[in-house]
Amino acid sequence: MTLQLDFANIYPFIEENAFEKIGEQTRPALRTVLDRSGPGKEYLGWLDLPQQEPGTLERIQEVASGIREKDATLICIGIGGSYLGHKSVIEALQPYTDSVLYAGQNISADHLQHILDIIDEREEVYLNPISKSGTTTEPGIAFRVLRKWHEERYGEQGSASRIIATTDSSKGALRELSDQKGYQTFAIPDDVGGRYSVLTPVGLFPIAAAGIDIKALLGGAGAMRKQATSDSPENPSLRYAAVRNSLYEQGKAIEILSTFNPRLQYFTEWWKQLAGESEGKDRKGLFPASAVLSTDLHSLGQWIQDGPRNIFETFLTVKNSDHTITIEASNENADNLNYLAGKDFDAINEKAYQGTAQAHTDGGVPNLTVSVDKLSEETVGELIYFLEMAVAITGYRMDVNPFNQPGVEAYKTNMFRLLGKPGVG
């Protein structure tokens, strides 16, 4: 395990000798997860997710390899947990790929038309509808439009051979359609909710299609699983959750996940779903916000430094980029930056992080740091499992069910009524 936690800037806000105590207070919530004894326990399949059904991984890799060998474009059609997980991993590890595109995550004709314009110019296009039911509105209408384009391009059989559906193993509209048309399918496990599904075929197939090593990703998650399921005070997810709960109980309303790496922008979006949807219920929950620094130090930075002290901050840092760019000396030194000559961007970014953590500490913002050496399949896998477990613990400690999302139905019900859906009135 390479993920590191640094709590040094918490101690001014949580006394160092209280650290053990808040860990003890939080351990029952960890045990509720591990004993599978709390509400939502039927959705704890993610705990074991470094393991997959026999043969699944190999089949994912085989289908993904076939797509990559053809230099094909894969369009993933999903929303929420059927979108953010793979999007965030692909942006972190293959940030500039254009072989995986996304549709069905909004109701924007301009966005969908843009996707249609792109694929008009591509030779080989595969579709990957991702939906447990197959009737969710946003991906449903996008798939209907894209499937028409696809059948016109390839014919009904040619289209069917280029559609891989990720859906329920036995029931639902997309399962029925897949069986009828002969689509290849991957199964969404029954015991894993959408926001915890990135390490199921929901996420793994698009991730593999982007050329990312899914075995290594699962290996990273597995390495973290050993730590994060341990009933020890050193359990990193427990320690992070204990801090989150303690600060929440002290009245902090907002957690800002601040990364210094723009490749993690969508990873913070994935975390916002994970934390917000798990904890935000029964009038409880930390509001999950995110920032990409140092960009947003010139945006939200002023507020973080001097605004109301109802926030705390979790830094997510990556010590080494894939590329090294070193500042060279300049004869004229017109920009007065020669004092940086010989330093590379990562070294400067590290000082920006250190300077920011100190400034925010001085400004009264409790903060902690989660860092990895570099972005790799292993470290991203670790981060996923680490955060999934921390949020589950925090939710139980807040006395909510971290695995349901009853509030998501409210807008849908209204929308269905307004759209005249049969049977909704």
Next chain:
Amino acid sequence: MTLQLDFANIYPFIEENAFEKIGEQTRPALRTVLDRSGPGKEYLGWLDLPQQEPGTLERIQEVASGIREKDATLICIGIGGSYLGHKSVIEALQPYTDSVLYAGQNISADHLQHILDIIDEREEVYLNPISKSGTTTEPGIAFRVLRKWHEERYGEQGSASRIIATTDSSKGALRELSDQKGYQTFAIPDDVGGRYSVLTPVGLFPIAAAGIDIKALLGGAGAMRKQATSDSPENPSLRYAAVRNSLYEQGKAIEILSTFNPRLQYFTEWWKQLAGESEGKDRKGLFPASAVLSTDLHSLGQWIQDGPRNIFETFLTVKNSDHTITIEASNENADNLNYLAGKDFDAINEKAYQGTAQAHTDGGVPNLTVSVDKLSEETVGELIYFLEMAVAITGYRMDVNPFNQPGVEAYKTNMFRLLGKPGVG
């Protein structure tokens, strides 16, 4: 003016007969702006910004046209107010252009290397460093690296003829370098701060280079200026500010700007800087958060529906997309979506918005709606001026200086010390 405000879902939370009263309470803050009598009054140049220095607009259009005729790539190098304004307008109005790229808004070697890889394949590359001082770290190091590439590609003279600097009119490192090398320049007015600078050459030149009609953009801002500088209770910025201040005074901690149009994702980022940096000081300020719906209804949606009631929501909606995609009937109706046949995406998106606004009202979230008919230069110009004035009013009503940003220095000072900058210790 085409921008519409809808306060219907505020009335359960602010009594309808209190609406006039909170407007009256907020009017002194409006007068402080208009009389130019408050703290930061030396930065009120944005009030007049639909007007430009004589000849400036024409020169911006001429240089931008020259770049467009060559099918050239323009790299804008800036951070904060020298980044978010034009980025947000370009994403709103030319969302899929790849002729304008961005550097210097972070300290990421991977990001900068990606830009270098792209321009290696492009024939004509222009640079647009944007910095009042020319010594800001992030754009400074990016410009140093890009200028070296540029001079190697085009030679010193060829490079100089392809660099357009947006900087101070008389002083600073970038001004000196520009004079020495013979760069074309555009001036940043002294009386406009970074986050209010999108309608100065800071924003207008990149926006014009993306093929957007800047006269129409300023025309929209000018149309809103008439309304937003009026000392009438119908002033839309005053009405919005009055609601913001009233909800803040009632204890709301977070404002979520929720758009149903993904082309406005960066516009919400620009607003977060505008609001957060203007109001977040002296331990005051609404925390500015954003959401892109319906995407984030499957992410933050649960929290918004059922979490702590310390939020209010401002919807930003666009009634018509540029493209129309209509749902067709399907013989098999496998997805059960035939009830939508004949409806287009915009109609469905509108019902998603209405259903969401009702659901959040029912869930105890005060909300209001700012809507425009479509995204055009005129409506985006209106939105910019509308929000700039609303935030200025809110800041004065909170009794802060909306035009300074003292907290932004804290991380910089620490970073300079850690980097060994001469004279900082």
